[in-house]
Each structure stands twice: as C-alpha cells, then as structure tokens.
Amino acid sequence: MEWNELLIRYGELSLKGRNRNTFVRRLKKNIQLAMRDLPTVKLQAERDRMFLHASDHDDMREAIERLPSIFGIQSFSPVAKCQAELEAIKAKALDVIASVETTGKTFKVEIKRSDKSFPLVTGELQQEIGGHVLRHFPDLGVKMKKPDIQLLVDIRSDGAFLTAATYKGAGGMPVGSNGHSLLMLSGGIDSPVAGYLMMKRGVSLDAIHFASPPFTSEMAQKKVMDLAERLGTFGADIRLHIIPFTELQQAIVKQVPNNLSMTTTRRIMLEIADKVRGEIGAMGIVTGESLGQVASQTLDSMTAINAVTSTPVLRPLIASDKLEIIDIAQRIGTYDISIRPFEDCCTIFTPSNPKTKPRLEKVTHYESYFDFAPLIEEAIAKRTVINQAAKQPTDFDDLL
Amino acid sequence: MAYFDNSATTRPDEEVLSSFVEANRRFFANPASIHGKGREAEALLERCRDQIRSLVGSHDAEVIFTSGGTEANNLAVIGFAYALQSRGSHIITTAIEHPSVLNACHFLERNGFEVDYLPVDEQGRISLEQLAKLVRKETTVVSIMHVNNEIGTIQPIEQAVEIVHQNSRAIFHSDCVQSFGKLPVKLHASGPDAITVSAHKINGLKNSGVLMMKKGMTPSPINFGGGQEKGVRSGTVSVPNAVAAAKAMRLSAVNQENETYRKWRNDLIQFVNQFEGVQVIASHCGAPHIVSLAFSKIKGEVAVNYFQENGIYLSTSSACSSKSSNAGHVIEAIHLKQEYKFGVVRISFGKDNTDEEIKKFETVFSAFMKLLGRDLK
Numbered sequence: 001m002e003w004n005e006l007l008i009r010y011g012e013l014s015l016k017g018r019n020r021n022t023f024v025r026r027l028k029k030n031i032q033l034a035m036r037d038l039p040t041v042k043l044q045a046e047r048d049r050m051f052l053h054a055s056d057h058d059d060m061r062e063a064i065e066r067l068p069s070i071f072g073i074q075s076f077s078p079v080a081k082c083q084a085e086l087e088a089i090k091a092k093a094l095d096v097i098a099s100v101e102t103t104g105k106t107f108k109v110e111i112k113r114s115d116k117s118f119p120l121v122t123g124e125l126q127q128e129i130g131g132h133v134l135r136h137f138p139d140l141g142v143k144m145k146k147p148d149i150q151l152l153v154d155i156r157s158d159g160a161f162l163t164a165a166t167y168k169g170a171g172g173m174p175v176g177s178n179g180h181s182l183l184m185l186s187g188g189i190d191s192p193v194a195g196y197l198m199m200k201r202g203v204s205l206d207a208i209h210f211a212s213p214p215f216t217s218e219m220a221q222k223k224v225m226d227l228a229e230r231l232g233t234f235g236a237d238i239r240l241h242i243i244p245f246t247e248l249q250q251a252i253v254k255q256v257p258n259n260l261s262m263t264t265t266r267r268i269m270l271e272i273a274d275k276v277r278g279e280i281g282a283m284g285i286v287t288g289e290s291l292g293q294v295a296s297q298t299l300d301s302m303t304a305i306n307a308v309t310s311t312p313v314l315r316p317l318i319a320s321d322k323l324e325i326i327d328i329a330q331r332i333g334t335y336d337i338s339i340r341p342f343e344d345c346c347t348i349f350t351p352s353n354p355k356t357k358p359r360l361e362k363v364t365h366y367e368s369y370f371d372f373a374p375l376i377e378e379a380i381a382k383r384t385v386i387n388q389a390a391k392q393p394t395d396f397d398d399l400l
Numbered sequence: 401m402a403y404f405d406n407s408a409t410t411r412p413d414e415e416v417l418s419s420f421v422e423a424n425r426r427f428f429a430n431p432a433s434i435h436g437k438g439r440e441a442e443a444l445l446e447r448c449r450d451q452i453r454s455l456v457g458s459h460d461a462e463v464i465f466t467s468g469g470t471e472a473n474n475l476a477v478i479g480f481a482y483a484l485q486s487r488g489s490h491i492i493t494t495a496i497e498h499p500s501v502l503n504a505c506h507f508l509e510r511n512g513f514e515v516d517y518l519p520v521d522e523q524g525r526i527s528l529e530q531l532a533k534l535v536r537k538e539t540t541v542v543s544i545m546h547v548n549n550e551i552g553t554i555q556p557i558e559q560a561v562e563i564v565h566q567n568s569r570a571i572f573h574s575d576c577v578q579s580f581g582k583l584p585v586k587l588h589a590s591g592p593d594a595i596t597v598s599a600h601k602i603n604g605l606k607n608s609g610v611l612m613m614k615k616g617m618t619p620s621p622i623n624f625g626g627g628q629e630k631g632v633r634s635g636t637v638s639v640p641n642a643v644a645a646a647k648a649m650r651l652s653a654v655n656q657e658n659e660t661y662r663k664w665r666n667d668l669i670q671f672v673n674q675f676e677g678v679q680v681i682a683s684h685c686g687a688p689h690i691v692s693l694a695f696s697k698i699k700g701e702v703a704v705n706y707f708q709e710n711g712i713y714l715s716t717s718s719a720c721s722s723k724s725s726n727a728g729h730v731i732e733a734i735h736l737k738q739e740y741k742f743g744v745v746r747i748s749f750g751k752d753n754t755d756e757e758i759k760k761f762e763t764v765f766s767a768f769m770k771l772l773g774r775d776l777k
Contacts, residue, residue: 037454058457061588218439333460396447399419399643400650 001099003060003078006052006067007163011074011171024050027072027174030235034066035059052076064167069234071200072177073169077152084118084160086125090132093151096162097133097140106143107133107164112154129153170200175235178202181284181314182277184269185209185224185240187342190288190317192227192334193325197316198286199235206280207231207238208273210245220342225386227337234332240386241276245269248375255370256363262354263363266296266305268372274309275380284312290325291318300357307360402712402757406601406750407549407578407690413603416648420605423640431637432628441639448639448646452610455653456595457586460615464629465608465642469577469598470500472611473543475633476573476594477504479619480541481513487569488538494518494526494545495733496553498575501543502729518544522734523682524553532563539570546579546595550730550746552690553682554583561592571617577601577609581652582661582689587612597649599641603751604648608641661688661749664758668747671762677774679740689750694736695743695772703745703768710764712757715746 010027028045031052035041038059044051052067054060067076078099082092097107109130111122120128133151134140140149154161183195185207195205209224221242228238248268256264273285289297296305306313317325329335403411423444429437431445449463466472481491493505495517505515516534518526526544535542542564547554561572574592576585581602585595594613600606613619618632625634668691669680681692695703700716707714726732727741736744747761769775 058584058586058588061590062457065589217434218436219434222439396444399423399444400447400451400646 001078001080001095002057003064004053004081005079005161006060006063006076007079008050008052008067008076009074009169010048010050011072011169012173020047023072023174023177026177027070030072030174030176031067031070033236034070034233035063038062051079067169068167069170070174071170071172071202071235072174074171075166075169077163077166079161079163081159081161084115084155084157086120086128089125089153089155089160089162090129092160092162093129093133093153094136096164097137097149097151100149100165102137102140102149104139104141105148106141107149107151108142108144108147109133110150110152112152114154114156117157118155125153125155170234172200173202175199175202176204179284180204180206180280180282181286182273182280182282183207183238183286184273184288185227186288187220187224187227187338188288189329189335189338190290190293190325192231192288192338193328193332194286194288194314194316195231195238196234196328196332196334198314199231203284203286204236205231205238205286206241206276206282208241208243208276210243210269210272212246212249213244215246217342219340223337223340223342227334228386230332230334230337237387239280242384242386243272243276243379244382245379248372248379251370251372251375256366258351259353259355260358260363260366261351262296263301263304263358264367266301267308267363267367268376270305270313271308272376272380274311275376276383277311279380284314285309286314286316288317288325289315290320290322293322295354295356298356300359301355304358304360304363402760403752404747404749404757404761405713405715406753407746407748408715409600409606410603410750411752412600412605413648413651415651416604416644419647420640420644423643427639427643431639432626445637445639445642448642451646452612452649455649456612457588458612458614461587462613462615462617462630464611464613464633465637465645466611466633467607468600468609469498469575469596470609472596472598472609473498473500473573473575474504475611475619475622476571476596476613477501477541477543478508478622479632480571480573480594480617481508482620483618484540484571488540489513490536490538490540491515492518492531492534492539492542492544492564492570494520494555496520496524496548496550496730497543497545498549498577501545501575505543520553520733522736523685524548524551524730524734525685526555526560528556528559528563531560532567535564535567535570537568539564539568541573542570543573543575545575545577546585547576547583547687547690548682548730549578550728550744551681551692551734552578552686552746552748554579554685554687557592558590561590571613578690579687580649582658582687587614593617597645599645599648602648602652605641605644608638608645610645610649657749657751658688664749664753664755665689665691667758668761672765674776675769675774676777677772678769681734681736681744689748691747693745693747694740695745696737696739697743698772699742700745703743706768706771707761707764710767712761712764715748716744 024045028043040054040056040059042053080096082088109126111125151164181203183205185191207228228240232238252261252264427441427444429441431442452463453461509515564570564572572592573594576595577598580597597610599608628634677696679694704714
C-alpha cells in the first residue's frame, strides 16, 4: 500500500492551553530534525493535528518507521488520497481495508464531508462504501459502537482522504518543550534510561561524564559518546561534557578515610555538575539513581551528597527495580552499549566497604582539611565538550 | 574487446582499488585491538557499516562482512535455519537459486531439515500461489533470489515477502548479488529481512561480500573462532575489504547506467527476435543488465567461441556451471525445449560497455547467423 500522507495526533499537547503553539512548533521542529535526511518529507501543522507528506514512497516508509520514537505524538495514521468521486473512493476503500488485518474484525465507515458540495450525503456515502467493502471482505462484520476498524473518509475540496489504521506514538511531550537539564551519564545501564524518561517529559539534555585518564580508556569514552548519540535519536542532539577527574580522585583518596571517600567523590561530582549546569543555563540535574541499589543510593547517602546544592536533582528511576530499568534500556537500544566491558572512573577508586549511612558532619569534617576548589575549577575548565552534530569524523571521506 | 560477462565478474573501479590500497596503508590495525590504532580501524569499519546501511535505506540494520556472496548466502540459509530450529525446521527456496543457496539447502536436508523447492515457469518466475501453499507455521527460512544470475529473471520479492510474513514468522532472505546497483534493493519493513550483496559484481573486489539483516536478527555462526562480527562471523575483519565494499556499493547505487542498460536490452531483444532458431529467455521480466539467449541445435559454447574470435566476451549461462555437461539446474527448471537447452548464452552489461560495442555485437551476431544458415523471419 502506498500512502500519500500521515495524520499525526498530538499527545497531551491539547491540554496545554495557551502554550499549545509553542508545543506544536517544537514538535514540528523535532519531527523535521528526525527526518532531515529524507528530502521529500514536508510537514503541515494545524491546531489539533499535523500532516506529514512525502512524495517519495521510500521516504514515506522510512517516516512511518521513525515516527513511533518521537515524543509528543499520541498516534498517527497513514492516509491514502484519491479523487473526490464515488467510484474512486470505493476502489481506494478496498485498498485501504486490504492493508489491515480483517479476519474476525468488525468495522464501520465514518464520513467527514468537509466539502459540502459533494453530491451524496453522509448516510448515502456510508451505505455505498460500507456495502462495497463488505462485498469484498466477507469475513468482516459491522459494528457501530467501538468497531475494531474505523474507515475514515474525509471529503475535502482537493480530494478524498481515507484511513483505517492508527498506530501508537511514543506519547510524552516534545523534547525541548519542558526546559533543559544536565544528565549525569556514567556509562552504566541506569543513567541513559533516566535521560530517556526525562526526554519523554519534554526535557532536552546536555550530558556530563567523569573520566579518569590514563586509567580509563578511549573506549570507555566512546561508549558514553555512543550512549549520548543513541539518546539523541529520541529528540534533539545531546551535547556531552567530559570532565577529567583523575587528580580529584587522587586527592580524595589521600584526604578522606576509605569508607567515606565514595561519598565525597559523589559530592564533588554533583558540585561540578551543578557548576557546569549553571554555565550552560540548564535548570535541573538528572541522575539514574534508584533507591538502595548501591551504597551511594541510600537515603542517608543521598542526603549527604545532595547537601552540596539546592538545584533540583531529578531522579526518574528512584522507585524502579533493576529489571524494570533493564527492560527499558533494551527497548530503547542503550543496553547493548551500556554492557560493553570498559573500566569507568567509578570502578577504579571505589573502596571495598563504603558506608551506606554516611554522616554529613563527618564527611564535611574530613573534607575541610583540603581545599578542593582549585582542582574543581581546573577540572571544569579542562573539560572536553562534544557536539553530536559536529562529531562525525570526516577524515574517512576520501576512502568511502 | 567488448566484455559482456559482467554478471560473472566486473573490472574493479579505479577509485575502489585506490581506497583499498590506502586503507591498507593507513588502517592496517586489527579493529578488535583496544589501542588507538585499533580504535581508529574500528571507527572506520563502523563508518563502512553506516554507509552500507544508508544505501539500503536502514539506520539500524546488522551488517556482516563475509568472504563473498557464497559465504553470505551459506550463513543466511544455514545460520538462520539453525538459529530458529526451536520454532521449526521447514525451509523454502526456489529451484533456480545460486548453488550457494541450493547446496546449503541440500546440506540442511542431510541434517534433518525439510526443504521445499519452488518450481518456476518458462520465464523463470515463481508462483506466489504455490508459495502461499507451502508456507506454514514451522517454516523458518525462505530464501528467494532477487535476480537470477543465469537468465536475469526478476522475482516478485515484495509480494513474496508479504505472503511469507502474513503466514509465518519465517526469516525472508534474498540473494541480491545480481540486483544490487541495478534495481532498488532496500531493507524496509515490507521488504526482505536479510539480503546478500557481493562486491565483485559491482566493480568491487573479489572475496568480499556483505550479509545484511534487520536489527536484532542473528544467524547461528557457521565458522568458529574469536567471535568477531558479534559472534556471527569469526576471523579478523578486513577493514580495507570493508572500505572497498562500501565504496563499490556507493558508486553502484548512484550509477546512472540502468536506463542505458534497459535500452540496450530492448534493442538487442528486438534485433535477435528477427532471426530464426534463436529465442530470448525471460524477455518480459528480466533485469536490465542481462540478456539471455538460446540458440537451437548448437551448443552455447560454440557461440561463445565464435564471438570471442571476434573480440566479444559472452558466457554460457553461468560461469559457475559452464564446464559441466548437463544443461544446468536453471535451464532444466524453465523447461526450455530440448533443441534449445544446450544453446544458452548470457550477455551481461557493465559500466564499461558502449553503444559501439552493442552495434558490434549485432554485426557479429548477423554474421554468425549467416554462417549457421539461419534467415530472418
């Protein structure tokens, strides 16, 4: 079946009153971004729905494959166009019904006569088209209330538009419509999922990663870059900040007793993240913490760590089980990247028995013997910033 | 010299050759090594995969580099048959597949799998009704070639895929060795699940092929070693070969010659049809770059020799089977009349061919017909 356009229905956008225009514009921009390599795709946004046209059928098929991962779309339907003329509509109706599963299903014809000059009235049209379809699909039943298949025929002045199938969209809100935050991206399984869930609620992201060269390899860094890139496919591109963390880790190990060094490490990471957040004008910090998963993710630990900032720290996974998180990671394609076996900064200096109930006074007491501020400033100044869009290496082009 | 045997193999493109040499110089490291040189080679290898993905209209397909079309076909047929064994052990293919698919199926039959071979009509086309009858719940692999290598028949792949997907969970593999670069070959949702491409048929290098499949599909390995290529195809990956393959695929995908091929093919068919005692095979449903002719009462070899004397290189149907004495499985399958069976020759165009060469072919053809004492109709 070759479709002429896609009818895209908005998600919660329709609830958003006066902000709706902003949301629609953002959604349109995000769809354009996702389809930027499909030259014939054109979008036309209306108040309560959007139309996607593609004159090339390959582009159309690709668009249908990509739409389900774009946030802010409730559902979409492929639409076929024909002349606003009864015989043509009847023929097209058969094609459209043939593209959906009919065995044991019920259906009804819904008519929208936007073009009131059309010679037949709604009831006559319903009978003509419905009867024609039933003659060709004898295993189809008729049901007026809640049918399985609703054949929608919209007769406009420029033609008749038919659709029978509705595909589920990703839901959520268009990425970028709910502010900007900084994601702490470790390279593990949880943090990309946390980022994904925030994007689903319309938050656009920068990501921050802590590296310990020369102990961590380029591959660990590549892994994080790949995670950021993967997340980028669900909305806008994600800029990645890589912080050189080795000197700070060595200082912490020297100054703070072994069982509290982890808490201090996290505190300094959060402090750095907060400073970077300020620089880039982001509003919140997103982490993949899940309550009780490891020593640093107990309520006591979080209290001690969170004390360095009053910025909202968003923890979308706080009440999720590990297996639930893995499910999402697999579904969004970050799992395979996350399980690549490279050392990251956390695994190198981790003490064997970190406290699960660190006391804030003790931590601040040990930290007070050393001025971490200059090292923190230096780490931030020396960070590497990677832009997804600019990242593509070009030095292979001559070969390919 | 007019080389009309491009379906056997092609002359490597100069740009492909220089990329291959350059990649060997600059990126010789093992892409599995964890040091910087290895990383660089791996990054290049991934770029090759990305380029190949985009050429078949996919952004997440699995791309496995192999030693050629034969290995890729073996891997698809045998690898998926074993990977999906828990679901069933029924395979469907056609009677006119390349030997790398047919013999893989014979191997499976010897190992407890059940294989159905779809017959074809006199044009070489399968019947979709027959396919629909054969597909069942236990069917795990369906392998149907896009364009036949001996006679050029194009199979109705999209409709076949639809039938198979509607009636089973089978993997649909298509050998696209002859079609890539000549017809649209895509890994779309509504298209085949896995496809084979060979580089040396599209002005790339020999010993280099690609098996592509939709994301998440993994055949069982058929060779064993260090688990490269996600464990599917062991052996150090040749990055320069991957570069050459990706480049050849790009150059062939943008090639503009197909319209010319189509015109040449139509001209030749019209020309040949003027004569007695010669017929065109698959004239209505053939690929643009292959013309398959059958002479009555002479052996194809005689024609090949005569044309060669006059500076024109043809082939007796397929180079792979041209030395054996029976008419070959494809010719048998299309039930060609006995007097034509052994007289099949294949003319296959490539990007070096010219209008003059086509004219020359016609002149030599007329002389040949005169020599055989055959008249215009």
